Amino acid sequence: DAMVIQNPRYxxxxxxxxxxxxxxxxxxxxxxxxxxxKSSQAPKLLFHYYDKDFNNEADTPDNFQSRRPNTSFCFLDxxxxxxxxxxxxxxxxxxxxxxxxxxxxxxxxxxTVT
Amino acid sequence: xxxxxxLDSHVSxxxxxPVLLRCNxxxxxxxxxxxxxxxxxxxxxxxxxxTSAATLVxxxxxxxxxxxxxxxxxxxxxxxxxxxxxxEYFCVVTVxxxxxxxxxxxxxxxxxxx
Numbered sequence: 001d002a003m004v005i006q007n008p009r010y011x012x013x014x015x016x017x018x019x020x021x022x023x024x025x026x027x028x029x030x031x032x033x034x035x036x037x038k039s040s041q042a043p044k045l046l047f048h049y050y051d052k053d054f055n056n057e058a059d060t061p062d063n064f065q066s067r068r069p070n071t072s073f074c075f076l077d078x079x080x081x082x083x084x085x086x087x088x089x090x091x092x093x094x095x096x097x098x099x100x101x102x103x104x105x106x107x108x109x110x111x112t113v114t
Numbered sequence: 115x116x117x118x119x120x121l122d123s124h125v126s127x128x129x130x131x132p133v134l135l136r137c138n139x140x141x142x143x144x145x146x147x148x149x150x151x152x153x154x155x156x157x158x159x160x161x162x163x164x165t166s167a168a169t170l171v172x173x174x175x176x177x178x179x180x181x182x183x184x185x186x187x188x189x190x191x192x193x194x195x196x197x198x199x200x201x202e203y204f205c206v207v208t209v210x211x212x213x214x215x216x217x218x219x220x221x222x223x224x225x226x227x228x
Contacts, residue, residue: 004157042204042218043158057215090157099146099165099208103216105157 003027004106006091012112013081021076021109023091029104031097032074034066035090037108043090049074050097078111086113116141118207120219128227133177133192135222137205140186147188148206148216149179158204164188175199200226 005024013019023032031050035043047056049068063085065077078085088108094101121136139145146165150158162173169181179190188205205219 006157040221042220044218045215048215092158099163099214102160102163105150105159107157108155110155 004091004093004104006089006106006109008109009107010110010112012114013078014114015083016080019078019081019111021078021089021091021111023074023076023106024072025091025093025104026072027093027095027104028071029093029095030071031094031101032068033092033094033103034064034074034076035092037088037090039087046076048097081111081113083113086111116145116207116209116214116217118205118217118219120203120205120222122222123220124223124225126225126227127195129197130194133190133195133199133224135190135203135205135224137188137190137219138186139188139205139207141207141209143209146208147179147181148208149173149177149188149190150204150206152202152204152221154201161190161203195224195226197226197228200224 007022033048034046037043046060063079068074088110090108091106092103094103117140119138148163149161152158161177162171164171164181172178177192202221202223204221206216208214208216
């Protein structure tokens with residue numbers, strides 16, 4: 001019954017070694033989001049896809065990239081992870097981008113950088 | 115621009131007593147307001163939302179919130195706390211139209227004492 005699935009749940013990577021986090025959804029939603037949540041902080045939106053249209057937040061570092069090969073999947077690529085990138089990464093989906101369109105969150109991937 | 119302030123970073127209640135989590139918002143336009151709950155190492159779950167209909171909103175697990183425009187508040191309440199309510203709670207604001215992203219408060223950690 002899982003609707004938004006994130007793999008892996010826990011990821012350990014080395015400083016500077018590229019890493020990819022995965023998100024898939026069974027809801028057939030148009031919009032997919034990636035959030036970064038550091039310890040004891042609120043989630044921070046990195047970017048989102050509306051269908052194939054990529055929307056980057058102004059303060060998202062260039063080190064973070066995303067791909068959406070089809071409706072169901074979306075990937076977060078961190079090209080050169082630093083220690084400051086250790087965080088929980090949350091994927092969410094919604095049917096549209098209006099306030100009425102509820103966002104459904106996955107369980108998150110906790111990234112550790114050594 | 116939108117912003118949200120959660121007035122307490124940590125609230126502790128005894129099981130069976132009422133819960134009050136406070137949230138004030140600021141919005142240039144007609145806001146939509148949400149409360150999300152996050153249990154440890156889990157994704158966010160929508161508790162309830164206000165999108166310009168009834169000002170008293172009922173959500174899941176016995177929670178409710180009242181939109182008070184004159185006080186710019188959207189406090190979350192529950193008559194009787196349960197141990198399973200212990201979690202992090204986020205108040206979130208956005209606007210009713212367009213693709214404005216969700217703006218999260220910093221969160222309130224609710225502890226429930228047996």
